[in-house]
Amino acid sequence: MGLVSTKTDESEKNRTAEGNLGEGLGVHHISKHYPGVLALDEVSFNVQRGEVHALVGQNGAGKSTLMAVLSGSQQADKGDILLDDIPIEISDPSSARRHGIAIVHQEFALCPNMSVAQNIFVGNEPHNALGVVDFGRMRTEAARLLDQVQVELDPGVQVERLGVSEWQVIEICKALSGNPQFIIMDEPTAALNDHRVKDLLDVIRRLRDVGHGIVYISHKLSEVLEIADRITVMRDGKIDKTFINKGVSESDLVNAMIGGTFEKQYHHNEQKKIGQVALELSGVNDPPRFSDINLQLHSGEILGLTGILGAGCQDLVRTLFGINPVVSGEIRLGGEVIQLKNPQDAVLRGIGYIPADRKHEGLVLSLSTYDNVGMSIIDRLSNLGLFGYARQRALTGDLIEKLSIKVSNPKAPVKNLSGGNQQKVSVAKWLARGCKVLLFEEPTRGIDVEAKAQIWRLINALTEEGVAVMVVSSELPELMQACDRILVMRRGRIVDQFARNDFDEAEISMRAAADI
Amino acid sequence: MNTNTTEHIEVVAVSKSPPTQSWSILTFLKSNMLLVVFAALVIIGATTSEYFLTPLNMANLLRSMVVPGILALGMTFVLLVARIDLSVAALMIFAPIVGVAIMDVTGDIFGFRVLVRGNSYAGSAVALIAIALITGPVIGFITGIGVVYGRITSFIMTLAMMQALRGLNYVLTNGHAYYLQVPGFTWIGKLQIFGVPFSFVIFTAICVLAMLVLRYTIVGRRLMAIGGDEKAALLAGINVKFWVIFTFVISGFCAGLAGILFTSRLQSVDAPLALGFELTAIAFAVVGGVSLSGGRGSPYRTFLGALVISTMLNVFNMWGLNTWYQNIATGGIVILVVMIDRFTRERQRNTLQSAV
Numbered sequence: 041m042g043l044v045s046t047k048t049d050e051s052e053k054n055r056t057a058e059g060n061l062g063e064g065l066g067v068h069h070i071s072k073h074y075p076g077v078l079a080l081d082e083v084s085f086n087v088q089r090g091e092v093h094a095l096v097g098q099n100g101a102g103k104s105t106l107m108a109v110l111s112g113s114q115q116a117d118k119g120d121i122l123l124d125d126i127p128i129e130i131s132d133p134s135s136a137r138r139h140g141i142a143i144v145h146q147e148f149a150l151c152p153n154m155s156v157a158q159n160i161f162v163g164n165e166p167h168n169a170l171g172v173v174d175f176g177r178m179r180t181e182a183a184r185l186l187d188q189v190q191v192e193l194d195p196g197v198q199v200e201r202l203g204v205s206e207w208q209v210i211e212i213c214k215a216l217s218g219n220p221q222f223i224i225m226d227e228p229t230a231a232l233n234d235h236r237v238k239d240l241l242d243v244i245r246r247l248r249d250v251g252h253g254i255v256y257i258s259h260k261l262s263e264v265l266e267i268a269d270r271i272t273v274m275r276d277g278k279i280d281k282t283f284i285n286k287g288v289s290e291s292d293l294v295n296a297m298i299g300g301t302f303e304k305q306y307h308h309n310e311q312k313k314i315g316q317v318a319l320e321l322s323g324v325n326d327p328p329r330f331s332d333i334n335l336q337l338h339s340g341e342i343l344g345l346t347g348i349l350g351a352g353c354q355d356l357v358r359t360l361f362g363i364n365p366v367v368s369g370e371i372r373l374g375g376e377v378i379q380l381k382n383p384q385d386a387v388l389r390g391i392g393y394i395p396a397d398r399k400h401e402g403l404v405l406s407l408s409t410y411d412n413v414g415m416s417i418i419d420r421l422s423n424l425g426l427f428g429y430a431r432q433r434a435l436t437g438d439l440i441e442k443l444s445i446k447v448s449n450p451k452a453p454v455k456n457l458s459g460g461n462q463q464k465v466s467v468a469k470w471l472a473r474g475c476k477v478l479l480f481e482e483p484t485r486g487i488d489v490e491a492k493a494q495i496w497r498l499i500n501a502l503t504e505e506g507v508a509v510m511v512v513s514s515e516l517p518e519l520m521q522a523c524d525r526i527l528v529m530r531r532g533r534i535v536d537q538f539a540r541n542d543f544d545e546a547e548i549s550m551r552a553a554a555d556i
Numbered sequence: 557m558n559t560n561t562t563e564h565i566e567v568v569a570v571s572k573s574p575p576t577q578s579w580s581i582l583t584f585l586k587s588n589m590l591l592v593v594f595a596a597l598v599i600i601g602a603t604t605s606e607y608f609l610t611p612l613n614m615a616n617l618l619r620s621m622v623v624p625g626i627l628a629l630g631m632t633f634v635l636l637v638a639r640i641d642l643s644v645a646a647l648m649i650f651a652p653i654v655g656v657a658i659m660d661v662t663g664d665i666f667g668f669r670v671l672v673r674g675n676s677y678a679g680s681a682v683a684l685i686a687i688a689l690i691t692g693p694v695i696g697f698i699t700g701i702g703v704v705y706g707r708i709t710s711f712i713m714t715l716a717m718m719q720a721l722r723g724l725n726y727v728l729t730n731g732h733a734y735y736l737q738v739p740g741f742t743w744i745g746k747l748q749i750f751g752v753p754f755s756f757v758i759f760t761a762i763c764v765l766a767m768l769v770l771r772y773t774i775v776g777r778r779l780m781a782i783g784g785d786e787k788a789a790l791l792a793g794i795n796v797k798f799w800v801i802f803t804f805v806i807s808g809f810c811a812g813l814a815g816i817l818f819t820s821r822l823q824s825v826d827a828p829l830a831l832g833f834e835l836t837a838i839a840f841a842v843v844g845g846v847s848l849s850g851g852r853g854s855p856y857r858t859f860l861g862a863l864v865i866s867t868m869l870n871v872f873n874m875w876g877l878n879t880w881y882q883n884i885a886t887g888g889i890v891i892l893v894v895m896i897d898r899f900t901r902e903r904q905r906n907t908l909q910s911a912v
Contacts, residue, residue, distance in 0.1 A: 113791065134793030149791045151784025153851040154777075162781045163792035171773040214792070 063124060064088035064253050065110070065141065065222045070119030072105055079105040080116065081277040087222060087253045092244060094256045094268035094285075098297055098514075101274040103257050104146075107224050110255075111143035112136035134163075142215035146226040146257075146349075148207045152200035157182035159199050160213045185213040189243040205236040212243065222253040229263060230350045241267050259348040259553050261290045273297055294546045298517075308522055309500055315339040317375075318508035319360070319391075319477050324369030329355035330532035333369070337508045339476065342499060344523035345512045347552050352532035353512040354396070357479045360510075361393035362386040373477070387416060392470025394463070396482035396512075402466035405455035409447050410436050412454050412465050416473040439468040443498060460491025467498060478502065480511040484518060496522045516545055528552050590844065590860040597867045605874035611751055613870070618756040621866035623648075623818045623830075625759050625859070627837035628844075629766055630810025632858045633803040635841055636770075637782045638850025639703065639710035641807045645833035646721035647695050648815035651688035652736070652825045657728045658687050675732050681740030689812045695721070696808020700801030718834070725827035733826035736819055745821035755817040762813075766855040779803065783850030839890045840865055848894060865889070 066086030072079045080102050087093040095103050108114035110121065112130040120127045123139055130136045136143070150159050157175075158165075160182045166174045182195035191209045193202075199210065208228060215223050225244070229237045244267055248254055258264050264271055265285060273280040273296040281296050319337040324330075330352035337343050347353045358364050360371070362380035371378055373389055380386050386393070395401035403412050413436035414421060421428045421435075433450075440450060445464045447457060454465055463483060470478055480499070484492040499522065503509055513519050519526055520543045528536040528551045536551045538544075601608035627644045634641045656670070659679040663670035670679040677684070695717070702713045736742070747754035770776035778799050781789040790796050819825045844861025846853025865886065872882050 132793070133791050137793055143791075145791065149785065149788035151781050151788055151851065153784040154780055158777060158780070161777075163778065163789065163794040165774050165777050167774045171775060173772055173774055173777055175772075 066122045067106070067110065067116075068120045068122055070106070070109060070116045070121075072109060072114065072116050078277050080109070082119070083274075083277070083279055085272060085279060086122075087255050089221060089253045090248060090251050091269040092248050092254045092256050092267050094258065094264040094271045095274060096258065096261065096264055096271060096293055096297060097274035097280075098516075101297075102277040103274055104226065105277075106274070107143065107226055107255065107257065110136070110141060111224055112141075137164075137218045137220070140219075140221035141224070142218055142220035142222070143224040144208075144211045144215050144226065144228055146228075146230060148211060150199050150207055150210060153198070155196050155198055156186075156193060156202070156206075156210055157195035159210055160185060160195075160217050162214070164217055181217070182213065185216050188216065189213065189246070191239075191243075205232050208232060208236075208240065209243075212240075216247075220252070222255070223247065224255045224257075226257045227259065227349065228256075229258060229260060230348075237263065261293050261550075261553050264293070265290065290550060291546055294549050297549075298545055309504060312340060312500075312504055314341045314524065315506060318373070319510075320372040320375075321360075322370045322372075324356075324359070324366055324371060326355065326359055326364060326367045328532065329359075329364070330529070333534060335527060335534065337477065337510055339506045339508045340503045341525065342503055342509045342511060342523045344519035344526035345510060345529060346514065346516060346519055346526060346548065347529035348514075351529040351552065353529050354481060355532075356529070357393070357481055357510065357512050360386070360479055361391060387473065387475075390473070390475045391477045391479065392416075392467075392473065392475035393479045394466050394470070394481065394483060396485055398459070398462055398466060398486075399455075403454050403462060406453050408452060409440060409445065409450040409454055409457070409465055413439055413468045413472055416469045435472060436468070439471055443468050443471075458491065459487035460494055463487060463491070463495055464498065467495075467502075471502075475507070477508045478510070480509065480513075482513055482515075483511060484513070484515060492518065516548060520545060520548075590864050594860070594864050594867060597864065597871055601867065601871040601874060604871070608871070608874050613874075615748065615751060615753055617866060617870045619753045619821070620870065621840075621862045622753070622755040622759045623814045624833050624836040624840060625862040625866075626762065626810050626814040626817070627833060628840035628858045628862055629759075629763060629855055630807035631834075631837045631841050632766070632846050632853060632855055633770075633779065633806045634710070635783075635838075635846050635848060636779045636850060636853060637800050637803050638786070638848075639800060639803065640714065640838070640848070641696075641699070641710065641804060642714040642834050643695070643699060643717035643721060644807060644811040644814075644837055645830045646718045646725065647692060647808060647811040648818060648833065649725055649825060649827065649829050650695065650721045651691040651812040651815040652684065652819045653725055653728050653734065653827070654691045655684040655687035656734050656736075656825070659683055671734075675729075676735040677738060679738070681738045684736070684738070684741060685816055688816050689809065692808040692810070692812020692815070693805045694808070696804040696806070696811070697801060699808070700804035703804065704797045704800050722827070729825075729827050731827065733824045735824045737823050741820050742823050743820075744817065745823070755821070758813075758817065760859075762810075763855045763859050770854060775799075775802075780851055783847075783852070785851075836865075836886070839886055842890055843893050 064087050066084070068084050070080050070083045083102070083106060085095075085106065095106070097103050105114065109116045110130070112133045112135055115131065121130055122128070128139055130139065130141070151162060154162070157178050161178050166177045166181065168174065179195050186193050186195065186209070189209060189212060193206060193209065199207070202210075212225075212228070229240055232240060241263065244254060244256070256264065256268060265288065268285045270282055271285055271288065271293065272282045273293060275297060283292065316339055317336045318339040321333050321335050324333040333356060335343075345353045345356070355364065359366055360380070362383045362385045366380065371380060373391070378385070378389055380389075383393070399405055404415070407415075410433055414432040417435065418427075421432050423431075437450065440447060443464045445461050445468065447461065454462055457465065467478070483495050483499070487495070496518065499509055499511070511519065511523065524540055526538045526543065526548060527534050528538070528548060530552060536548075538548060607613050627648065630644060631641055656677050656679075659670045659677070663679065670677060672678045699714055699717050702708050702717075703710045706713070708716075744754060749757055770779065778789070778794050781792065781794055782796055782799055786796060818830065822829070840862040841853065841858045842848060842861070843865055844853070844857035844859065846857055846861075868885070869882050872885070
């Protein structure tokens with residue numbers, strides 16, 4: 041912000057920064073609990089007509105929850121939603137729409153079997169008293185909306201035949217079809233390329249200029265600075281700060297998002313020996329998910345991989361586990377070229393994958409700890425075709441002890457274990473197999489601080505035994521403490537590499553979010 | 557491998573460019589393919605059997621597709637929202653049985669006899685029809701409630717309903733057939749209009765009605781949206797629960813109607829009748845091109861499916877082929893068509909995901 045400012049300037053700025061609560065759409069001391077997490081903590085926020093109010097913050101800061109509350113897909117535990125200073129009740133998406141609030145979801149919510157016009161007016165079709173849909177009016181209205189956002193698109197074409205950028209436009213038109221006063225946009229540019237982003241920002245400006253109030257959520261700070269009138273930073277379920285977008289820089293935002301210094305609590309062994317190349321990728325492609333990936337993962341190394349949503353980190357890891365096929369390029373494991381056609385190939389080669397969606401992909405919740413840990417070695421547990429329960433218990437029991445998994449009864453279903461212990465079980469599964477390369481995806485998502493520290497200690501201990509570890513995470517502070525190297529991905533490419541001595545949170549965040 | 561990397565990428569890039577004409581031509585061919593198949597079956601039937609084109613056989617052919625066809629029409633609504641209804645055949649027998657049972661009880665109360673000479677129904681035809689037409693949707697409503705609020709997968713819920721209704725049918729009839737030789741009732745089964753069975757006229761009429769409703773009203777838009785992407789429909793403020801129940805009510809109504817047409821032709825109703833008709837109904841819809849995964853299909857498609865399968869079975873009859881083989885053929889065709897449906901859907905989903 042400007043260094044020289046008179047007192048009146050300052051007070052005026054403050055007044056506008058906080059916004060006039062009486063006007064527009066606002067929330068007042070909203071709180072929302074999820075089991076174990078306080079997602080929103082006494083949050084007050086408002087957006088006025090004719091402004092773009094950007095909302096930024098790290099993953100888990102509470103942005104999406106706040107928007108879910110405003111758009112009716114979640115209800116707050118306490119606090120009020122105010123429309124022009126009058127408390128309103130938003131119990132479901134349609135009541136939000138009745139109050140003139142529309143949301144453009146981050147994930148596309150389109151019906152592929154229907155046309156553009158039908159998708160725009162889904163659930164809201166123009167019709168006569170008999171319920172007969174006026175397709176002519178629907179088409180012209182759709183054409184008018186498409187014209188309003190100045191996009192050329194045939195309203196009659198089937199949505200499944202279009203591409204991502206068209207889908208985004210359709211989502212916006214869908215929001216506009218209810219003639220809303222306020223539009224919430226959750227990462228609207230996540231799936232778009234530069235050229236399309238520029239067009240979309242123009243669309244948003246036009247909408248603002250005709251008096252819509254827009255809440256704009258994005259990880260891409262350059263876009264935020266370009267489009268927003270006000271910028272609010274959220275952190276840990278609270279509003280950290282609201283900026284007037286005048287002279288604000290990306291680093292101002294990043295600093296507010298990070299929120300001071302992070303306690304050093306995750307163990308890292310500086311003396312650890314890093315060994316031979318365990319896994320090597322050269323020119324690995326799977327467009328449009330990712331392209332031209334070259335990297336080396338050494339045994340005993342913790343390699344962090346970070347990027348914003350849609351950057352391709354998850355896709356890359358899934359490919360390394362054989363879930364998606366490699367379109368071209370070469371993967372070498374211990375110097376030998378390998379083909380990964382399916383997860384079976386990866387497991388046989390000693391590659392283990394600990395997915396982010398622990399409850400569905402990482403574990404079978406209804407099975408016991410013994411069964412879950414032993415799942416990767418079922419083929420080794422048979423005696424003359426009979427399943428060797430005794431051996432399963434012996435082998436998995438050792439691992440339960442070694443990883444200090446706290447289970448009162450290893451025969452009980454794992455669904456009753458805490459998140460941290462569940463995560464250990466899904467790691468133990470691969471240790472049972474003797475995997476030498478482990479791929480972690482968001483290993484600490486949804487578990488408490490204590491358990492996070494345990495997981496990182498475990499990962500560290502594994503590398504001391506020579507296991508090569510790759511971790512995809514959006515929790516940058518954690519990666520910075522635990523990793524030996526961090527690679528930054530953006531738009532499906534590795535754009536930067538940081539060695540441990542050069543770790544700089546602001547720099548890495550900026551590289552991941554930069555829009556060049 | 558490295559040498560042809562660039563070529564490979566180009567191929568991928570080309571195949572990704574979405575709006576091509578070929579798809580629409582394929583759909584066009586697919587929907588019209590059934591007409592071609594139908595024409596071929598007629599030609600085969602006419603050349604291999606001298607009886608095929610006789611008015612009697614034609615009337616039989618049309619009549620044979622009516623009952624499973626009406627069940628299939630109701631099924632189409634359920635399939636469009638990605639659910640399934642296995643209870644229709646049991647319900648179709650249940651509806652007229654309930655009609656007789658209720659009339660019997662009211663007869664007892666008001667002192668007139670509805671059942672004469674053992675099990676022959678002698679009550680009002682109109683009342684019987686009315687009760688059957690109400691029973692269908694009521695049972696459909698109960699099924700829908702179970703699916704939506706009981707959170708029971710439609711497959712299991714309707715399978716259980718099927719079993720329960722079959723059991724009830726035996727309880728209510730005491731294991732014996734009811735004879736329904738009331739003139740006003742049997743007349744429906746006998747009536748022909750210019751050689752066309754009246755029941756076929758009804759079938760065609762409600763097909764057209766259903767087509768108009770699904771294509772031109774907000775009802776159709778809502779069902780298509782739910783079948784296309786239930787979450788998207790929910791987020792668009794559509795009352796998904798209501799509309800899913802609605803489809804089961806429609807399916808129940810169709811079952812009641814089919815029950816009347818079926819029993820008026822047979823002039824009797826018996827608990828074990830119409831076994832497996834629910835599967836024929838599903839076969840009609842699926843072969844016509846209604847997707848089991850929801851959001852794709854129309855009553856027109858179902859009608860075409862009914863026409864093709866019925867003609868095929870009729871030709872088999874002309875040849876004197878045993879019903880055993882007919883069942884095998886129907887089963888095989890359903891497997892083939894569903895497989896094709898799955899593979900095309902999978903391909904579309906892959907391109908959808910890779911684009912995101």
